Each structure stands twice: as C-alpha cells, then as structure tokens.
Amino acid sequence: MTKIGILGIAHMHGYSYARALKGMNDVEITGLYDDDGYRMNKACRDLGIKSCEDLEELVAGSDGVIVTSENSTHRKFVEIAARKGKHVLCEKPIATTLEDANAMVEICKENNVKLQMAFPVRYSASVRKAKEIIRAGFLGDVINLVGTNHGRMPGGWFTDPELSGGGAVMDHTVHVVDTVRWLLDCEFTTVYATFGTLIYDIQVEDCGLEMFKLSTGQYMTLDCSWSRPRAHPYWGDVTLRIVGTKGTLFLDIFNSKIEVYSNESGSSWENYGDNLDQLLIEEFVEVLRSGRSPFTIGEDGLQALKVVCSAYRSFEEGTETKIV
Amino acid sequence: MHSIAILGAGMMGNVHARAYRAMNQTSSLWIVDPVASRAGVLAETYGAAVANFEEVLENDGIDIVDICTPTFTHRDLAISALEAGKHVFCEKPVALKLRDARAMDEAAGKSGKKFMVGHVVRFFPQYSAVKELSVARNIGEIVMARLYRGGSFPSHGIDNWFADPEKSGGVFVDLSIHDFDFLRTLLGPVTTVEARSSMLSSDKQKSSFDHGMAILKFESGALVHVEGSWAEPPGMPVGFGTFYEFIGTRGMITNSYERETTLKLQTSIEGKPKYAQENPAHFDPYAAELESFTLSVDEDKEVPVNGREAIESLRIALAANLSAKLLRPVELSEVH
Numbered sequence: 001m002t003k004i005g006i007l008g009i010a011h012m013h014g015y016s017y018a019r020a021l022k023g024m025n026d027v028e029i030t031g032l033y034d035d036d037g038y039r040m041n042k043a044c045r046d047l048g049i050k051s052c053e054d055l056e057e058l059v060a061g062s063d064g065v066i067v068t069s070e071n072s073t074h075r076k077f078v079e080i081a082a083r084k085g086k087h088v089l090c091e092k093p094i095a096t097t098l099e100d101a102n103a104m105v106e107i108c109k110e111n112n113v114k115l116q117m118a119f120p121v122r123y124s125a126s127v128r129k130a131k132e133i134i135r136a137g138f139l140g141d142v143i144n145l146v147g148t149n150h151g152r153m154p155g156g157w158f159t160d161p162e163l164s165g166g167g168a169v170m171d172h173t174v175h176v177v178d179t180v181r182w183l184l185d186c187e188f189t190t191v192y193a194t195f196g197t198l199i200y201d202i203q204v205e206d207c208g209l210e211m212f213k214l215s216t217g218q219y220m221t222l223d224c225s226w227s228r229p230r231a232h233p234y235w236g237d238v239t240l241r242i243v244g245t246k247g248t249l250f251l252d253i254f255n256s257k258i259e260v261y262s263n264e265s266g267s268s269w270e271n272y273g274d275n276l277d278q279l280l281i282e283e284f285v286e287v288l289r290s291g292r293s294p295f296t297i298g299e300d301g302l303q304a305l306k307v308v309c310s311a312y313r314s315f316e317e318g319t320e321t322k323i324v
Numbered sequence: 325m326h327s328i329a330i331l332g333a334g335m336m337g338n339v340h341a342r343a344y345r346a347m348n349q350t351s352s353l354w355i356v357d358p359v360a361s362r363a364g365v366l367a368e369t370y371g372a373a374v375a376n377f378e379e380v381l382e383n384d385g386i387d388i389v390d391i392c393t394p395t396f397t398h399r400d401l402a403i404s405a406l407e408a409g410k411h412v413f414c415e416k417p418v419a420l421k422l423r424d425a426r427a428m429d430e431a432a433g434k435s436g437k438k439f440m441v442g443h444v445v446r447f448f449p450q451y452s453a454v455k456e457l458s459v460a461r462n463i464g465e466i467v468m469a470r471l472y473r474g475g476s477f478p479s480h481g482i483d484n485w486f487a488d489p490e491k492s493g494g495v496f497v498d499l500s501i502h503d504f505d506f507l508r509t510l511l512g513p514v515t516t517v518e519a520r521s522s523m524l525s526s527d528k529q530k531s532s533f534d535h536g537m538a539i540l541k542f543e544s545g546a547l548v549h550v551e552g553s554w555a556e557p558p559g560m561p562v563g564f565g566t567f568y569e570f571i572g573t574r575g576m577i578t579n580s581y582e583r584e585t586t587l588k589l590q591t592s593i594e595g596k597p598k599y600a601q602e603n604p605a606h607f608d609p610y611a612a613e614l615e616s617f618t619l620s621v622d623e624d625k626e627v628p629v630n631g632r633e634a635i636e637s638l639r640i641a642l643a644a645n646l647s648a649k650l651l652r653p654v655e656l657s658e659v660h
C-alpha cells in the first residue's frame with residue numbers, strides 16, 4: 001500500500017489529484033491538512049477523505065505528500081516533508097521567489113527525497129510525439145515558437161499577490177516554458193515581458209505577452225493571459241506553434257473536446273483526451289514505489305520560475321532582461 | 325463611367341480586373357505590364373486594352389490608374405500618375421520607406437486627385453464586423469488581441485521579388501501590415517513594438533521563407549500579438565489562413581479561417597489526390613474596396629484609406645522590422 005498525504009487544498013488541482021489517487025489500486029490517501037480549517041473540512045467532505053489537524057503526524061504516516069497549497073506556502077510544506085524524508089509532488093509554480101525555490105530544491109537534495117513538479121502538459125502524448133517529430137528532423141531547423149496558455153481569471157487567493165506571487169504571468173508562464181525546455185533541450189536566456197490589469201478590477205495582472213530567446217537560438221512568444229471570458233465554453237488552452245525551415249507543427253493540448261449545449265446550463269466543452277493529472281499522479285506513485293527520479297523535477301520548477309521572475313523584472317525595466 | 329488603367333498583370337492585377345468587370349461590364353480597362361504575355365492574357369480574359377505606361381499618362385481619357393505592381397515600384401509609378409492628373413489606387417503596402425510614402429501622399433495633395441491604398445482587410449466581412457459586434461453584443465472595450473495571417477511563401481511573384489527584403493519588406497511589411505492597419509482602425513495608435521522575424525533576427529535563415537512575431541502596445545493600453553507567416557511548405561492543402569481573437573472587458577470575439585469553412589473537397593482523379601477547404605462567397609471584398617474608391621472619385625469625397633493612414637500602418641510594420649533587426653523593443657517615435 002502506497003500512502004499519500006495532501007498538504008493544502010487551496011489549488012483546485014488538489015481535487016483532481018485526489019480523485020486520480022482514489023481511482024488507483026494499492027494507494028491510500030492518508031489525509032488532508034490545510035491551514036484553513038473550513039477549507040479543509042469542506043474538501044474532505046467533497047472528496048470523502050480524512051481531515052488531519054496534526055500536520056506532522058500526517059506527514060509521518062505517509063510515504064509521500066502532494067503540496068497544493070497557495071504558491072507562497074509551498075516552501076513551508078515541502079520543508080516539513082523533506083525533513084521527515086518524504087517524497088513530494090509540488091504544484092506549479094514551485095514558489096513565488098527564487099530564494100524559496102532554491103531552498104526547496106536544496107532541502108530535498110540534502111534529505112535524499114524526490115521533488116516532483118506538477119507540469120502535466122509534459123506528460124501529454126502529443127508533446128511526446130512532437131519531440132519525436134522534431135528529433136526526426138521533420139521541421140528542419142526550428143526557428144520560431146508561438147505559445148499560448150489562456151485561462152479564465154481564477155479569482156480567490158490567485159489575485160492576492162501575497163499568496164500567489166503575481167497574476168497571469170506567475171500562473172501561466174511555467175507550463176509552456178517547461179514544455180519547450182524539454183522539447184528542444186534548451187534553457188530560456190532572455191525575456192521581454194509586457195502585461196497589464198486590463199480586463200478585471202484586481203490587484204494582479206490579468207494579461208501578459210512575453211518574448212523569449214532560447215539557448216538553442218530560437219525566439220518564442222507566449223501569451224499567458226487570463227483572457228477567457230466566463231461565457232467561454234472551456235477553461236482555456238495550451239497551444240504551441242513550432243516553426244522550422246522544413247515545416248510547422250501546431251500543438252493544441254486540450255483540444256480533444258466534446259461540445260455540449262444545454263438549454264439549462266448553456267454551452268460547455270468536455271475534454272475526452274488523456275487525463276494529464278492522472279498521468280502525473282501515476283508517475284508520482286511510481287516514483288514512491290521504485291525510488292527512481294520523476295519525469296518533471298524540482299530543478300525544472302526552479303528554471304521555469306527563473307523565467308517568471310525575470311519577466312517581472314523586464315516589465316519593471318521596460319527592456320529585455322537576462323534570465324538569471 | 326471611368327476609364328481605368330491597371331499597372332501589373334500579376335496576381336493582384338487579375339484580382340482587380342475581375343472586380344472591375346464584376347462592378348461594370350462596359351467600363352474601359354487598360355493593362356500595362358512589361359511582360360507582354362501577362363498583359364495579353366489579362367487583356368484577353370477581362371476585355372482590356374494593352375498599353376504602355378507613357379501612353380496611359382498621355383491619354384486624357386484614362387482617369388484612374390490602379391497600381392498592382394511589386395511594392396518597390398509603387399512610389400515612382402504613383403507619383404508620375406498623380407502628376408499626370410490621374411486618380412490613383414495603390415495596392416498595399418503603399419511603399420517600402422516612410423520617405424517614399426510621404427512623397428506619394430504629397431504628390432496626391434498637390435494634384436488634388438484621389439489617392440487610396442489597398443488595405444483590403446477593412447472590407448473583409450469577418451473583420452469589418454468586429455467593431456459592430458463588440459458594441460451590439462456588449463463585449464466591452466477591446467483590451468487584448470491575437471491575430472495570425474499566413475501560409476506558404478508567395479512564390480508566384482515575378483522574379484521571386486517577395487523573397488528580397490529590399491523589394492517586399494519581408495513578412496511584416498508585406499503581410500502583417502494588413503493586421504497592423506486593421507488594428508489601428510480598431511484600437512488607435514501603437515506606441516511600442518517588440519518583434520522578431522526569421523528573415524531579420526535568425527541566424528538560421530532560409531530563402532523564400534519568413535515568419536514573424538510582434539508584440540504591440542497601444543496608447544489605449546491594449547496589448548496585441550501579431551503573427552505573420554510565410555513558413556508553411558509549398559503545396560499544402562490549405563495554402564493560406566487567418567485567425568483572430570479580440571478580448572473585451574466583457575467577452576471575446578474570435579474567428580478562424582481553418583475552423584470556419586463552408587466547402588471541403590477530397591477527391592482523386594487518375595491517382596492524383598486533391599483536397600480543398602474553402603469559404604467561397606458571392607461577396608468580393610476587393611470589389612467592395614475598389615467600388616468605394618470609384619465612389620469617392622464620383623462624389624468627390626475622402627477615400628476610405630488615404631495616404632496618411634497607409635503611412636501610419638507602414639510605420640508599425642517598419643517598427644517591427646527595426647525591432648527584429650536590433651533585437652529590442654522599438655518605440656514608434658523612433659521610426660521616421
């Protein structure tokens with residue numbers, strides 16, 4: 001039996017991960033802890049899992065933990081788990097500051113625990129196939145990339161800079177950055193970012209556009225905006241156009257959709273593609289059982305956060321900035 | 325009734341000739357092209373008379389000159405025609421340099437004749453509807469947008485002139501200028517452009533190929549991403565397409581050429597597969613554009629797209645080129 005505890009349920013992905021765990025054989029959810037007792041009890045009722053007031057005890061009784069608390073509290077929970085020698089699956093972005101992210105990667109290394117990052121997009125079969133296509137030379141030399149990660153404005157703590165570390169740029173830069181780092185075996189070297197609070201009356205940015213240079217020579221833009229209106233039938237997208245000298249490739253990761261039109265509840269799209277959260281969780285369980293390294297690691301989270309922090313610096317300076 | 329001389333019997337010359345004929349079966353049409361066979365075919369197809377440019381300038385019966393030649397020839401042809409007292413319609417981009425475009429606009433001012441530039445996207449129904457829809461459906465102020473326009477490289481150009489950035493200006497100046505112009509009409513002036521293009525920014529270049537990405541900031545605060553592509557391989561089933569999404573404060577408007585098609589064909593004739601995906605329509609935006617021009621001449625009123633507007637749209641494209649070359653954001657005020 002593999003025992004997994006959930007630390008923090010601020011992020012809605014926590015619900016999705018818990019459901020994935022519940023569908024697996026020989027996996028036990030040891031319980032859920034959240035600093036916010038109301039939120040903890042509600043999630044435990046919704047998910048049918050045990051609430052745990054005693055964080056230390058929950059961690060001690062688990063083989064590994066999933067951290068889906070607010071961005072700025074990831075570090076606290078990861079440190080507790082690492083000190084007890086427990087492996088961690090951490091929600092993205094890894095943290096809100098590089099100091100926190102470095103400390104998290106460090107403490108996991110010191111305590112010999114695996115730190116897996118929740119970058120589900122990299123687990124997509126389309127992304128894997130894209131890598132094979134690029135490797136086989138079907139695109140020739142890759143020259144430019146154009147990415148989007150659109151979403152709805154999530155509200156709640158996501159718009160509280162203390163807890164989230166920022167808005168759309170913090171929330172929606174890392175998925176595509178991580179995917180491209182893996183696809184092209186590259187790092188992001190410079191960024192120019194421009195953004196604004198253009199749609200909603202909130203304390204963080206809701207729209208952003210970024211221009212990157214990659215260590216392998218390509219240029220790339222990314223639209224990380226919370227620009228999907230509530231009326232849109234789907235939450236958003238992750239897309240990537242890869243332009244090479246011999247051809248182009250377009251990825252639209254969540255486009256396996258069923259369109260539903262209901263007189264009662266309006267129009268909505270349902271995804272019938274692989275459940276990427278499920279794949280991410282299966283990987284974590286496999287890591288716990290085998291002790292091997294995860295596919296998406298803390299270092300990946302740190303590199304992606306460097307891009308985000310540099311994007312904020314670029315915006316302040318109004319110029320292109322080196323990613324450090 | 326107008327007497328119209330078309331300069332250039334290439335792709336656009338044929339599009340314009342067809343549009344004039346659809347508008348008016350009997351108006352007199354002239355065609356000028358140094359390649360006699362091209363002029364001949366167009367003359368035959370649309371019932372036009374072949375002439376050379378000097379004859380056109382001297383013929384007082386011809387009141388309109390319509391320039392459909394490669395961009396690097398626009399300036400001299402337009403100025404000569406205006407000085408000879410002709411009304412001039414000129415295909416976009418107006419010219420390759422602001423200085424040339426200004427000289428054309430000044431010649432138009434001096435002559436008192438009409439001068440219009442072919443920013444035809446304003447006449448495409450899926451674009452002209454955006455403003456109206458955003459108001460009628462209460463989408464709110466448009467604060468963000470993404471536009472794509474592209475396909476395979478335009479290899480039809482005579483002597484492959486599109487491949488030479490000195491002659492076509494590259495993908496921003498030749499192609500994305502459509503979107504730059506449309507965006508200006510919708511969102512007002514641009515302040516900053518950050519752009520890259522494979523022709524100007526990349527060290528892995530390839531001839532007859534370009535792909536550009538531009539991030540625009542508008543005075544209004546709006547942020548826009550424009551992508552222009554001549555990067556699709558030749559011979560693809562879908563050779564050209566457009567896409568847009570406009571984000572308002574209370575909703576969004578989006579359209580995609582690939583999604584929204586009314587006709588799909590898959591067939592195989594004698595072992596040769598053929599595939600088509602189209603959106604045929606009776607309405608011809610080019611005819612609407614040219615009709616708006618002749619109407620401006622007839623009623624002596626301002627043309628829908630004048631020289632000053634074309635200059636401003638060109639300025640954005642040139643800012644994108646400058647940014648792509650210098651690898652840094654460029655203020656529009658840096659482009660004179």
Ligand SMILES: NC(=O)c1ccc[n+]([C@@H]2O[C@H](COP(=O)([O-])OP(=O)(O)OC[C@H]3O[C@@H](n4cnc5c(N)ncnc54)[C@H](O)[C@@H]3O)[C@@H](O)[C@H]2O)c1
Nearest residue numbers: 331332333334335336356357392393394395415416481482
């Ligand atoms: N509005 C649009 O949608 C659109 C689309 C394509 C091209 N264009 C523009 O239209 C113009 C023409 O492009 P095209 O694709 O038709 O090019 P093309 O190469 O197909 O045709 C150009 C023709 O002009 C002729 N020509 C060259 N110099 C001439 C001169 N001095 N006098 C008369 N004829 C001359 C050439 O022989 C050739 O036949 C360009 O400015 C281009 O940017 C606009």
